[in-house]
Amino acid sequence: MNKIMECVPNFSEGCDKEKIEKIVECFRAKENVKLLDYSRDEDHNRLVVTVLGEPEELKNAVIQAVGKAVELIDMNQHRGQHPRMGAVDVVPFIPIKNVTSEDAVALSKEVAQAVAERYNLPVFLYEKSASAPHRENLANIRKGEFEGMAEKIKKEEWKPDFGPAERHSTAGAVAVGARMPLVAYNVNLGTGNLEIAQAIAKKVRFIGGGLRFCRGMGVALEERGITQVSMNLTDYTKTAIYRAHELVRIEANRYGVPIIGAEIVGLVPLEALVDTAAYYLGLENFSLSQVLETKLME
Amino acid sequence: MNKIMECVPNFSEGCDKEKIEKIVECFRAKENVKLLDYSRDEDHNRLVVTVLGEPEELKNAVIQAVGKAVELIDMNQHRGQHPRMGAVDVVPFIPIKNVTSEDAVALSKEVAQAVAERYNLPVFLYEKSASAPHRENLANIRKGEFEGMAEKIKKEEWKPDFGPAERHSTAGAVAVGARMPLVAYNVNLGTGNLEIAQAIAKKVRFIGGGLRFCRGMGVALEERGITQVSMNLTDYTKTAIYRAHELVRIEANRYGVPIIGAEIVGLVPLEALVDTAAYYLGLENFSLSQVLETKLME
Known part of the structure; x- marks a missing residue:
């Protein structure tokens, strides 16, 4: 791979191994996409996937995985210690090799738009992709969590960057953005x-x-x-x-x-x-x- | 690839592109073998290939390429500025990742034995693989070149490490060994x-x-x-x-x-x-x- 972007999507499912496997499957056996790691936590009821890839192929795999999670996860049933606002809670893109943070921002916006249109999901851009200072910090966006998002999202200052200004009935909302590797x-x-x-x-x-x-x-x-x-x-x-x-x-x-x-x-x-x-x-x-x-x- | 060995075989053909392509072909489209570079020089009438791979797969590709060169190159017709003693002149193995110089020595000996047996080639081990101090230096072994090797190889001190104590009629002799990356x-x-x-x-x-x-x-x-x-x-x-x-x-x-x-x-x-x-x-x-x-x- 010449250009390498990393993505660390967080999904709100840490218990049901069958569902987890279906989500992770989206990152397997794809050309120019390499699943590095995934770990689930039952107390947090959360799945964190780490994946590298050429930007275009990585984008497609992420969009597919988001769709799978929206299909499988019902946030109305979700209980866990970790704060969360959606079936796909947060999707950060991280530039690794021969790509800039501007490339990561651009890619995050493409993914944000695609998942909003395809799955009727409200999407907030955060960190380096944020459209306003009060949206840079993920904790600010997520405050109120899935339950509170039903009302919060109707306020002008929390209008999503893409998708409807309405909480998805089962998948909530998602934050997509770019950050540097830590x-x-x-x-x-x-x-x-x-x-x-x-x-x-x-x-x-x-x-x-x-x-x-x-x-x-x-x-x-x-x-x-x-x-x-x-x-x-x-x-x-x-x-x-x-x-x-x-x-x-x-x-x-x-x-x-x-x-x-x-x-x-x-x-x-x-x-x-x-x-x-x-x-x-x-x-x-x-x-x-x-x-x-x-x-x-x- | 978990273990990575490098090989930089030198072949005595720098002009005939068709023959060169047939030799280089042995390193293409092989699993766990990556052709990094090859360069030919018409004045030297010589081809230098740089290839990386998992040790076992790399070994097989090298053995195949040696066979192809023995088949295609007739040293009786070879003219060039660079000193040379065989159709395959020298085959160094270089440890790169998760392999030691001892691993490279062992691999070089496997290749030496295989090409001696398979193609009836006299093989000298050199550098870290050398069987005696006077054989460490490639220039010492090669002195006299293809033409002089006919007599030199019959002397006890220049008995090959593998293969017959007789110059191959068209392919001469080859040096195989291990060295560190420079x-x-x-x-x-x-x-x-x-x-x-x-x-x-x-x-x-x-x-x-x-x-x-x-x-x-x-x-x-x-x-x-x-x-x-x-x-x-x-x-x-x-x-x-x-x-x-x-x-x-x-x-x-x-x-x-x-x-x-x-x-x-x-x-x-x-x-x-x-x-x-x-x-x-x-x-x-x-x-x-x-x-x-x-x-x-x-």
Whole structure:
């Protein structure tokens, strides 16, 4: 695959394995679509699917899966701990390779329009695709959940971006949008003093005046007797791993505290690592296509 | 693909496109085999194929291609600038992902034995697969070329590792072995003084007492008015990119010369870059399988 987009749709069914299998089936054995993972949670009564693909083929598979979920899931019967407003609750698109966040926004809008028309679903665009600031945050859109959406959706400020201004009788409403991949990055400090880790986290993170796409907090690793600045980088193309790392180092210096390690939790896009290596070596004109393994994905 | 081996077989045909296509065809449309590149040179009268694959499937494709070349190429008619001793001149296997250099050695021996038996070819094992120190260097084995091999091969010290101790009448002999991927890595220095670049290169490279898997020389980049330590890292798993980089920095320090950039020429295995990022960040417990794109190759 030359271009790769990721999609992590959330469906409101975590118990009925037969229904789950029918939904997941939409992502199997499709050319240029690769099902990475799916996990269901009975308490949340929710299914989270992670899938990669060429944008066009991925789009078609997602549209098909949305249709299957609308057909199978009746939200009037749905009980679960996780907040939800629809049979398909949220559909984020995430650019991975040779696609931009603008491409992800465009793709999310195509999917939003298609599922609205095809399944008569009200669709809200959110995050980078949002049509207004109060719609960027998913929690804002979803507030009131399926039950409250019957009335909420009739208000002008909550008119859906696509589809009817009326809750779907069984499938509710869906949020579709684009976001960047999240990189979970932790830096270990050579101190057991949690206050120092917290103070550093506050300076490095966005809300404290730090890096724009960085959330962070101080954490004690009690078994090891050390502390950690635990971060989420919400757009690694703009707030690079190495920049967060070096900023933690700079702040730690004033306490005489050394960095003694770091960790990446879960998956990380190749580009984020290549960018890191390129920074520290000072690489000129390096291209992702020089990574031998990428030849296998073309 | 979970395990990935690379093979770069060299064939003694650089002119006849029909024959070339028949050889290259053996690497097309095979499951778990990916033809990356092939290039022919008329002056050298030589074809170089680059192919990746799961070890077993790659092996079968290579054996088939060797048979095709033996069938099509008559070395008695071959003229070209590049030294050569056979229709298939040399077949290196290179470990790329989830395979070790020992795996590559084992695979090379399987291929050596198979092509010896199937096509009655004399086969020399070379580089990491060599059965004696004087056979490690390909140039040593090939000395005398196709024409000289008729007599050379009868000597005890040049008895082939597999197959008859007799030159194949049309296909000559072949060298099969394992080597590591080569990383071409250059570090740019903030000086136009070539002597400094040369002095640094001499200290960093193996023959000067430097890093074991590093070859290097000083080069002038005249257009930019700077110089460069140009290196080949012949086993990046043992002589890491960052180690070569930092050693250049240490030697440059004594001349007060800064590193002002670096470049990787051509392809580089993902692992070599991840290793670099992991070193500079101090990553703990990072696994290649955390790179999102690797999920696409499974």
